[in-house]
Amino acid sequence: MTFLEMLQAAQQRNRSLLCVGLDPEPTRFPAGLKGDATRIYDFCARIVDATGDLAIAFKPQIAYFAAHRAEEQLERLVRHMHAAFPHVPVILDAKRGDIGSTAEQYAREAFERYEADAVTLSPFMGFDSVQPYLKYPGKGAFLLCRTSNPGGDDLQNQRLASVDGQPLLYEHVAKLAQGPWNLNGQLGLVVGATYPAEIERVRALAPTMPLLIPGVGAQGGDAVATVKAGWRADAPIVVNSSRAILYASSGEDFADAARREALRTRDVLEAAKG
Amino acid sequence: MTFLEMLQAAQQRNRSLLCVGLDPEPTRFPAGLKGDATRIYDFCARIVDATGDLAIAFKPQIAYFAAHRAEEQLERLVRHMHAAFPHVPVILDAKRGDIGSTAEQYAREAFERYEADAVTLSPFMGFDSVQPYLKYPGKGAFLLCRTSNPGGDDLQNQRLASVDGQPLLYEHVAKLAQGPWNLNGQLGLVVGATYPAEIERVRALAPTMPLLIPGVGAQGGDAVATVKAGWRADAPIVVNSSRAILYASSGEDFADAARREALRTRDVLEAAKG
Numbered sequence: 001m002t003f004l005e006m007l008q009a010a011q012q013r014n015r016s017l018l019c020v021g022l023d024p025e026p027t028r029f030p031a032g033l034k035g036d037a038t039r040i041y042d043f044c045a046r047i048v049d050a051t052g053d054l055a056i057a058f059k060p061q062i063a064y065f066a067a068h069r070a071e072e073q074l075e076r077l078v079r080h081m082h083a084a085f086p087h088v089p090v091i092l093d094a095k096r097g098d099i100g101s102t103a104e105q106y107a108r109e110a111f112e113r114y115e116a117d118a119v120t121l122s123p124f125m126g127f128d129s130v131q132p133y134l135k136y137p138g139k140g141a142f143l144l145c146r147t148s149n150p151g152g153d154d155l156q157n158q159r160l161a162s163v164d165g166q167p168l169l170y171e172h173v174a175k176l177a178q179g180p181w182n183l184n185g186q187l188g189l190v191v192g193a194t195y196p197a198e199i200e201r202v203r204a205l206a207p208t209m210p211l212l213i214p215g216v217g218a219q220g221g222d223a224v225a226t227v228k229a230g231w232r233a234d235a236p237i238v239v240n241s242s243r244a245i246l247y248a249s250s251g252e253d254f255a256d257a258a259r260r261e262a263l264r265t266r267d268v269l270e271a272a273k274g
Numbered sequence: 275m276t277f278l279e280m281l282q283a284a285q286q287r288n289r290s291l292l293c294v295g296l297d298p299e300p301t302r303f304p305a306g307l308k309g310d311a312t313r314i315y316d317f318c319a320r321i322v323d324a325t326g327d328l329a330i331a332f333k334p335q336i337a338y339f340a341a342h343r344a345e346e347q348l349e350r351l352v353r354h355m356h357a358a359f360p361h362v363p364v365i366l367d368a369k370r371g372d373i374g375s376t377a378e379q380y381a382r383e384a385f386e387r388y389e390a391d392a393v394t395l396s397p398f399m400g401f402d403s404v405q406p407y408l409k410y411p412g413k414g415a416f417l418l419c420r421t422s423n424p425g426g427d428d429l430q431n432q433r434l435a436s437v438d439g440q441p442l443l444y445e446h447v448a449k450l451a452q453g454p455w456n457l458n459g460q461l462g463l464v465v466g467a468t469y470p471a472e473i474e475r476v477r478a479l480a481p482t483m484p485l486l487i488p489g490v491g492a493q494g495g496d497a498v499a500t501v502k503a504g505w506r507a508d509a510p511i512v513v514n515s516s517r518a519i520l521y522a523s524s525g526e527d528f529a530d531a532a533r534r535e536a537l538r539t540r541d542v543l544e545a546a547k548g
Contacts, residue, residue: 067387070388105338125426142279154400158443
């Protein structure tokens with residue numbers, strides 16, 4: 001099964017476009033776990049158990065584990081995701097970007113050590129920084145394309161004189177990913193939810209690729225506009241929400257509150273398909 | 275002491291522009307250590323001990339440790355570098371690139387967990403992906419600018435229509451780094467050694483910044499041309515060699531052979547100052 005097929009199966013099974021992002025910050029954990037980095041697994045596993053049947057994917061963000069020496073907890077967490085929800089793919093959010101043998105090491109980290117189904121990557125170093133990940137045929141890779149942070153404009157929104165049609169840099173990335181770089185249909189694109197017109201533009205340039213769309217929920221993107229701009233029946237979008245779900249309650253009911261928020265967001269996204 | 279001052283002091287003390295890169299691959303270790311990922315620390319510490327008095331900096335590449343569950347060995351290695359050669363700064367080669375609270379976690383990983391003096395970063399997500407690292411006043415950050423791999427052209431060498439003077443993307447990065455992004459003089463740039471003309475161009479745009487130049491040694495860049503293009507008496511260059519030093523011998527004499535190769539490269543770089 002390819003990564004794209006995994007996504008499509010999870011989308012249908014859970015009737016969901018919602019990606020549950022796991023950005024664990026111990027200082028925001030509920031009482032009993034609060035401030036305790038040795039409990040990252042426990043907190044995240046509760047969130048996984050409460051939301052897995054509502055998700056198209058899980059997306060753990062490795063930085064939050066690495067800052068707390070919690071690599072072993074991340075390994076256990078992904079194993080738990082696969083065991084509890086074998087039909088929900090796991091996207092390791094790592095935004096790696098390096099070449100040659102170094103990229104091979106990062107691919108090994110993501111796919112062999114952490115057993116992720118896909119990884120996020122930066123395209124800045126070009127195709128040979130992406131290629132080593134494509135050697136794992138069942139795995140996927142989402143390339144940063146257009147991000148919705150203020151600095152997203154600094155490079156991504158620059159117009160290129162050197163490429164026919166003078167696209168913006170992020171449009172150039174989308175074209176490369178849809179075309180020459182996508183050897184085995186393993187690639188997807190990361191596109192921020194803040195500007196639906198840009199999601200539409202990326203979708204036009206990359207009609208068959210999955211789009212990973214962060215920024216719904218705590219980051220303020222509009223869920224309905226996002227789905228209308230990006231979703232196609234034959235090309236999944238993966239709409240991430242992290243903090244709005246993880247920290248829906250700071251009380252003992254945090255897992256129940258996470259489920260309510262996930263369900264609410266899942267339903268908003270489903271309804272927006274129209 | 276700022277990171278720039280640390281580099282300048284190491285340059286003078288060890289009369290060196292040579293950065294010793296640590297990309298440990300257990301399959302390439304000498305007999306006795308070969309294939310044993312639990313001996314990564316032992317191998318690297320021998321290289322550090324053999325070369326530290328010849329180096330302007332050490333540069334461990336985190337991917338090689340992460341692929342082998344060797345984070346704790348990397349922590350010990352950096353502690354050993356600081357203890358054995360307190361005047362030689364440690365650059366964590368991680369090429370991180372993310373925003374907001376995620377970037378804060380990565381900065382914490384690099385500067386607090388691993389106690390690195392500087393880190394490498396990708397500029398693709400813009401200034402707010404760099405800013406969190408600048409909150410550590412004694413630390414440095416090298417931004418990817420122009421890399422010499424084949425795919426380096428895919429984005430970095432595109433000409434921008436939207437910026438005055440139509441610079442190439444990597445020239446735009448150099449200008450941003452030298453100008454508005456460099457709030458406290460903490461930034462440097464990564465520039466590949468393959469094309470000395472491009473090092474010259476970056477140096478013209480970023481006259482006061484340290485340049486981290488990989489690609490000498492096993493990657494084939496010409497050391498003399500690199501120094502002539504990039505070195506200025508008041509702006510250090512940090513010329514990395516990894517595999518040519520690490521794997522100078524596959525025998526029991528590997529540390530002695532590493533020292534000979536480091537000394538040879540150090541002397542070639544020094545002589546090229548002219």
